[in-house]
Amino acid sequence: MIYPDSKTILEVRGLCASVEGTPILKNMNFTIKSGEIHAIMGQNGSGKSTFSKVLAGHPDYEITSGSILFEGKNLLELAPEERARAGLFLAFQYPIEIPGVNNSQFLRLMYNTVQSNRGKEELDPLEFDDFVRDKMKLLEMREDFLDRSVNGGFSGGEKKRNEILQMAMLEPSLAILDETDSGLDIDALRIVAQGVNQLANKDNAIVMVTHYQRLLNYIVPDYVHVMVDGRIIKSGGKELALELEQRGYHWVSDELKVAA
Amino acid sequence: MSAALQNIINQPYKHGFVSDIESDVAAKGLDESTIRMISAKRNEPEWLLDFRLKSYAAWLKMTEPTWQNAHYPKIDFQAISYYSAPKQKPKLKSMDEVDPELLRTFEKLGVPLHERMALAGVAVDVIFDSVSVATTYKAKLAEVGVIFCSFSEAVKDHPELIQKYLGTVIPSSDNFYAALNSAVFTDGSFCFIPKGVKCPMDLSTYFRINTEESGQFERTLIVAEEGASVSYLEGCTAPAFSSNQLHAAVVELVALDNADIKYSTVQNWYAGDENGVGGIYNFVTKRGLAKGINSRISWTQVETGSAITWKYPSVVLQGDNSIGEFYSVALTNHYQQADTGTKMIHIGKNTRSTIVSKGISAGKSNNSYRGLVKIAPSAAGARNYSQCDSMLIGSESGAHTFPYIDVRNNTAKVEHEASTSKIGEDQMFYFAQRGIDAEAAVSMIINGFCKDVFQQLPLEFAVEATNLLSFKLEGSVG
Secondary structure, eight states: OOOTTOOEEEEEEEEEEEETTEEEEEEEEEEEETTOEEEEEEOTTSSHHHHHHHHHTOTTEEEEEEEEEETTEEGGGSOHHHHHHHTEEEEOSSOOOEEEEEHHHHHHHHHHHHHHHTTOOOOOHHHHHHHHHHHHHHTTOOGGGGGSEETTTOOHHHHHHHHHHHHHHHOOSEEEEESTTTTOOHHHHHHHHHHHHHHOOTTOEEEEEESOSGGGGTSOOSEEEEEETTEEEEEEOTHHHHHHHHHOHHHHHHHHHHHO | OOHHHHHHHTOOOTTOOOOOOOEEEOOBOOSHHHHHHHHHHTTOOHHHHHHHHHHHHHHHHOOOOOOSSOOOOOOOGGGSBOOEEEOSOSOOSSGGGSOHHHHHHHHHTTOOOSHHHHHHTEEEEEEETTEEEEETTHHHHHHTTOEEEEHHHHHHHOHHHHHHHTTSSSOTTSSHHHHHHHHHOOOOEEEEEOTTOBOSSEEEEEEEOOSTTBOBOOEEEEEEOTTOEEEEEEEEEOOOOSSEEEEOOEEEEEEOTTOEEEEEEEEEOOOOOTTSOSEEEEEEEEEEEEOSTTOEEEEEEEEOOOSEEEEOOEEEEOSTTOEEEEEEEEEEOTTOEEEEEEEEEEOSTTOEEEEEEEEEEOTTOEEEEEEEEEEOTTOTTOEEEEEEEEEEESSSOEEEEEEEEEEOOTTOEEEEEEEEEEEOHHHHHHHHHTTOOHHHHHHHHHHHHHHHHHTTSOHHHHHHHHHHHHHHHTTOOO
8 A cells, every 4th residue: 555654665776687697687676665565567587586586685696786775774785684684575486395394493493583683582482383373374274384394295375375474474574475376276366365465564565576467456556567678667556467468568568669 | 605604614623622641652553563562551361362363364364445435545554553542540440530631621522521421311431542531430330230341441350241242243354444443452332231221321432532643443342131221322523633543443232132222423533624634534343233032223323524434333133023223414524525324134034124324415525325235035024114315515515325235035125215405505595585594594404304313312412413513514505
């Protein structure tokens, strides 16, 4: 939602990034304020997933120019774990499996590390168990989920729910959902979207990176941006997503060419 | 690899100090007179000198094994000193009489000899270079009939037991290094649990090599009579020298009917520096004889040290229904080379063995699992389950598996599972994105990987092993 007294959560200016010498992001500009939900849409290879990984500090990407301010701090000076502790959360497109590592222990280490860095109380195993089970209800997760290894043998839907569960636990000020809708059936999509909607409030901001309009029926964005070739070339309200769905991405690129 | 991670991996070996203790060191070289000298220094009986000389004669005819997956310059066995002992009065009645410098050494090593040990309820025998320094809790153990003492004391006080069992599991002609050990061994631990006794506390030995050009050749013998049981822990460290030291130990275990021996090792010999200079050559022969029916021998090892490890703790399953177990974590980093595994020799009926091996290779190291499962024609209904998992860290390390399976009885069941995984950048990024730094992430991944082995360790050892692994791996991922 757009609030009049909102503060800027993230401000990206002229960002260029490359991987192994190949430029992917080319003069990316993007701003999001507290309370807002933005959708970044684009075709495969448009750079939208790169953008989310760059925000989270993935070591494969080199920032060649530009700036990123996160709640007034220079994000580029922070290591990935510091960004996470500062309140930046990325729900991964492909959450990785970590065989042998117990999910509940992982979640507790995550939660307590972030909490202690924020100067808040850590939870002991029993308190944590109550806490995590409570959050699990929000995402209608099965009890045995905690005893399994991190993402080990999870279905696509379970992996994505696990991501949103972590978001619910960490309460980030900025959540980036990278293709969270991919690999989800209708029921899972509904549950995940419901979870995200309950987490959205006037103090945090959510960026959805997606291919399809489908997710946006469940999580309604305040703004929609279209990415082509490493930058945002068109922005609008939620109706832009519908227009894209009907007319295809070519329409935006063609429009751009005409303008040029 | 990120710089921060590089830094952590390059932390110095914390046990790499030399204790300033006067030692009585023999001149380098080995011939019959060296062996007579060792035997004389220790006032040994004639039968033991004979055992040594026969072993030496056997050793002379043997050739150094070269089949292991490890590369190193040829060892000059004449450039090693075969005896080094701290200079002091050998007879000690209590811990208070021990050279304080020696005690400080053990404090540095984190070996809590005094009250800390009492709290932990562990009896400790300490082998410093070649000589056993102190054995705690002797009296208390004697009350229940348990003998736990240095090997030399055992030769003096219990010669009948030593004569009965020495070399019965590992004959001196067994292999090159066992023969060498049998010829020149200096001390070690002896442990005897009489019939029906459950040893009331864990027994523990700490080994340390302190002299630059000395080898360490200790000998451990554990006998559990009918229905007896014991849990035995062994820890090893050595100072950092730029030369290589040879460690060729022999450990023999004998379990009679219904006896149970659990042997746990945390091996952290100096591994050499990050360029592969120095480090211990750890060429060890360990074997248990599950002689009686329903007996059980279980080896658990956490191998993190040594420049080269060559070690195959084995079980000969002779008694019907006997059980052999091998749980191993072997971690190599920098230029370390480990060729380790086990042999399970099934002879009795319905014998069962379990092998769980976890190899972790980082840096430019090479880590090999080598195991033999042999089912003799007599071993009807024998079963084996083996699981060998390797984890690679970085892109320059190697993991190898050499399983040998030899089945001569068609009622036997043998299963082998193997896997290889890698701590990848993506896993590390996932942890980082959740606020968890690289150190904590590696520690969590490794502990998860080694869980099946760690849960076999006695609690205080499990904690030590967990910390040791994290410490050794710090900075190797990125």
